[in-house]
Amino acid sequence: MDTAVDQIVHAATSADGTSPLDEATLIALHDGLGDLELTDTALRFIHDGELSLVVHPAHRGHGAATALLSAAPEGPLSAWSHGNHPAAARLAERFGWVRERDLWVMRRPASVSLPDVVADGVEIRAYRDSDAGEVVRVNAAAFAHHPEQGSMDRANLARRMAEPWFDPAGLLVADDGSRLLGFHWTKRHDAALGEVYVVGVDPAAQGRGLGRALTLAGLQHLGGLGLSEVILYVESDNDTAIRLYSGLGFTHHDTDTHVQYRRA
Numbered sequence: 158m159d160t161a162v163d164q165i166v167h168a169a170t171s172a173d174g175t176s177p178l179d180e181a182t183l184i185a186l187h188d189g190l191g192d193l194e195l196t197d198t199a200l201r202f203i204h205d206g207e208l209s210l211v212v213h214p215a216h217r218g219h220g221a222a223t224a225l226l227s228a229a230p231e232g233p234l235s236a237w238s239h240g241n242h243p244a245a246a247r248l249a250e251r252f253g254w255v256r257e258r259d260l261w262v263m264r265r266p267a268s269v270s271l272p273d274v275v276a277d278g279v280e281i282r283a284y285r286d287s288d289a290g291e292v293v294r295v296n297a298a299a300f301a302h303h304p305e306q307g308s309m310d311r312a313n314l315a316r317r318m319a320e321p322w323f324d325p326a327g328l329l330v331a332d333d334g335s336r337l338l339g340f341h342w343t344k345r346h347d348a349a350l351g352e353v354y355v356v357g358v359d360p361a362a363q364g365r366g367l368g369r370a371l372t373l374a375g376l377q378h379l380g381g382l383g384l385s386e387v388i389l390y391v392e393s394d395n396d397t398a399i400r401l402y403s404g405l406g407f408t409h410h411d412t413d414t415h416v417q418y419r420r421a
Contacts, residue, residue, distance in 0.1 A: 299357035353389035
């Protein structure tokens with residue numbers, strides 16, 4: 158990734174407490190995909206219908222974001238405000254973008270005790286290379302209506318696994334002996350922070366408690382790494398998942414929200 162881009166992103170992350178770019182965007186930037194417009198003080202990046210706009214904290218309030226957004230190509234676009242930044246909300250209102258999705262960040266201390274994992278007739282084990290096709294299949298079925306996660310194919314799976322943080326021991330699968338019924342992909346960010354990265358259960362296996370069992374197994378794995386905190390991302394209207402995570406000690410605060418805006 159360009160050094161100037163990295164400097165702007167790093168400065169914004171330090172100032173706002175959260176990265177202005179999500180993982181998929183960072184990967185696309187690193188791989189040289191999409192359309193990047195870069196100035197000395199800001200950047201605009203468009204990839205796969207999603208716009209990212211980042212202004213260096215030292216240069217905010219001087220019209221850099223307005224200029225870049227005004228010059229953006231016409232047509233449907235979406236954009237995330239990571240951390241629900243007030244300036245992003247004002248910019249969206251000024252340009253007529255509508256608030257479309259809220260993505261919650263939920264957190265729990267890693268030290269809080271967990272109940273036992275119960276998964277009758279299913280082995281929960283670490284990922285093997287031979288599981289790749291089944292993970293993609295289960296993911297596609299579980300996230301058929303999810304605009305980002307549901308599009309993962311074998312190439313995207315391999316690309317994610319090429320990231321420095323990937324650990325096969327942290328990708329847990331539920332195996333009934335003939336096929337995979339679900340998986341829990343955990344992520345270790347650093348020495349203190351872990352993440353419930355993706356939990357997916359084949360719709361054909363719903364109702365067996367596998368989502369809870371896989372979540373618990375992943376939390377136990379993360380807890381064994383000596384982390385301080387575990388986070389996860391969940392759609393604000395996914396009541397079933399929020400009940401599950403709340404019951405496992407995860408909490409959410411209003412400031413821990415990412416907002417997606419859309420231009421018609």
